[in-house]
Amino acid sequence: MGRTATERVEGTAGGFLFVGEALALDLVNTEVVVRGKRTDLLDAPNALAAWWRAARARYPDAFGGAGDPAVSPDDGALPAATALREALRQIFGAVADGRDGRVIAAPDLSVLNRVLATGYQAVVIDGGGALRPIVGSRDTGPDGTLLPVARSAFELLTTKDPARLHRCSNDRCVLLFYDTTKSATRRWCSVGCMNRARSAARYRSHLAEKAASALPPGAATGG
Ligand SMILES: [Zn+2]
Helix, strand or coil: CCCCCCHHHHHHHCCCCCCCCCCHHHCCCCCEEECCCCECCCCCCHHHHHHHHCCCCCCHHHHHHCCCCCCCCCHHHHHHHHHHHHHHHHHHHHCCCCCCHHHHCHHHHHHHHHHHEEEEEEEEEECCCEEEEEEEEECHHHHHHHHHHHHHHHHHHHHCHHHHHCCCCCCCCEEEECCCCCCCCCCCCCCCCCCCCHHHHHHHHHHHHHHCCCCCCCCCCCC
């Protein structure tokens, strides 16, 4: 039986999760909780490059079809990537909590908008003579490289249903996702997380029952 993505992360810290259904959410999801401890999967520049390759394979459309493999974050891009990730965590967190946009701090929005501002749209003629839209960045630095992530956030925040953006219902989990199910009933980042949360709840109610039955006779009714 195949292991879930969460189990992979718990097994090997180098694994990445793609459970968010949006590139921007899965950048945020590079911070995970492993055995109760907050863990940053982008803890080194080569980790960012590895995530980038995996993200391009998972979300080819967000990178403009296959994406340009030549455009990949270099070592200097890690601080920009983690700054964008933190800003997106705050912004998406506010949306997931159903908060008014005014609770979002201006600097967080500025981080996102600065990356978006490097982008442009153009029409090009492809090899077959057809007109094709492209999106490019004027910035050859980290902000320009991160444009696909910022555009994913832009799309999520402006064209999707905010009521479908959720935090995982396991209160020990920090992952975010966009619910794409027809029934709009997804509440967990993964089946593994749902099972862990449910068994933790069962354990807590078992402890509560044990505590109640351990009370001296009459104590429960107040005498
Ligand atoms: Zn979860």
